[in-house]
Amino acid sequence: MPAVAAPNAPVRMDVQSWVMLITLAAVWGSTFVLVEIILTAMPVLTLVAFRVGIAAVTLWLVMAVMRIRLPHSIGLWASFAVMGLVNNVLPFSAIVWGQTGITAGLAAILNATTPIFAAIIAGATLPDERLTRSRVAGLALGLVGVAVMVGPAALSGLGKDVPHQLAVLAAALSYGVAAVFGRRLRRYGLPPLALAAGQLTAASVILSPVALIVDGAGALAGPDFLMWLIIVLNACVSTAFAYLIYFRLLAKAGATNTTLVTVLIPVVAVVLGALLLSEHLTFSEFCGMALIFAGLAVIDGRVLRARRSRQGLAH
Secondary structure, eight states: OOOOOOTTOOOOOOHHHHHHHHHHHHHHHHHHHHHHHHTTTSOHHHHHHHHHHHHHHHHHHHHHHHTOOOOOOHHHHHHHHHHHIIIIIHHHHHHHHHTTTSOHHHHHHHHTTHHHHHHHHHHHHOGGGOOOHHHHHHHHHHHHHHHHHHOHHHHTTTTSSHHHHHHHHHHHHHHHHHHHHHHGGGGGOOOHHHHHHHHHHHHHHHHHHHHHHHHOGGGGGSOOHHHHHHHHHHHIIIIIIHHHHHHHHHHHHOHHHHTTHHHHHHHHHHHHHHHHSOOOOOHHHHHHHHHHHHHHHHHHOHHHHHHHHHHHHHO
8 A cells, every 4th residue: 555645744856756847847948939939920918818828728629538627616717817817927928028128148047036936935835845954055056057057247237127127026926926826726636737728718818808909900910821830839839738747747746846947947948059059058057057956956855865874874
């Protein structure tokens, strides 16, 4: 008979969780390339509205095939509305607006504070995600690693264009809130597929009228057939599939561990640039990645536990 974990036992990252986290970072890291292409033919709000709308329809079709139904519960749909707002609408809009005034490198550093916000909120509200010294140390190492990898030039703008920087920090805070709130959706007993579909449906309902009012119906005339294929690819893979992984990882590994994806995304972007665009990795990028991986190892704790175990046996 399998062992049952204690209700308030600390959540840990096992091998499957790490695979899901790296996969999610790879999917979301490659999204930036697709978004840059789509923005040449479609304004921001319309892009985001189509991204979440197509993803929601995709997941509803999958649920229909699998005969999964969502309950007609006001409380559940209110929760989906909150998740759609804090996990899609607010952070997407804030990051895009923030990047109009600051560099992408500085935005990446500020966005990498997401796990810190998640750790503080989760530590105060979730019994199985209390803050520990190793977790704080690991998060700090990861954030420093992102700063080193992006380079000191990105930090030169720190303190300037404060409203834009605060917008990206607000997005990071919003992601942190969403991760903690998302864990509380476990009480409904729904599979990750249903949770992802509900969140994206709510986000689509909120965003679509706003995009239509701000961008107008003329925004639909820009993309050609190839561009629409890229839009659908971005929605199905980078959104629908990504949020399936997100909710599964959230239930398995907790809020703080899930938001570590924002620390890994810059690593994915740099590695993809080297593999696909023949870009050369710099010394600072290698150092930054080493710090990030060291931070993740500290958070994981297995290396430290094995070392303490060996020291105990030696004595």
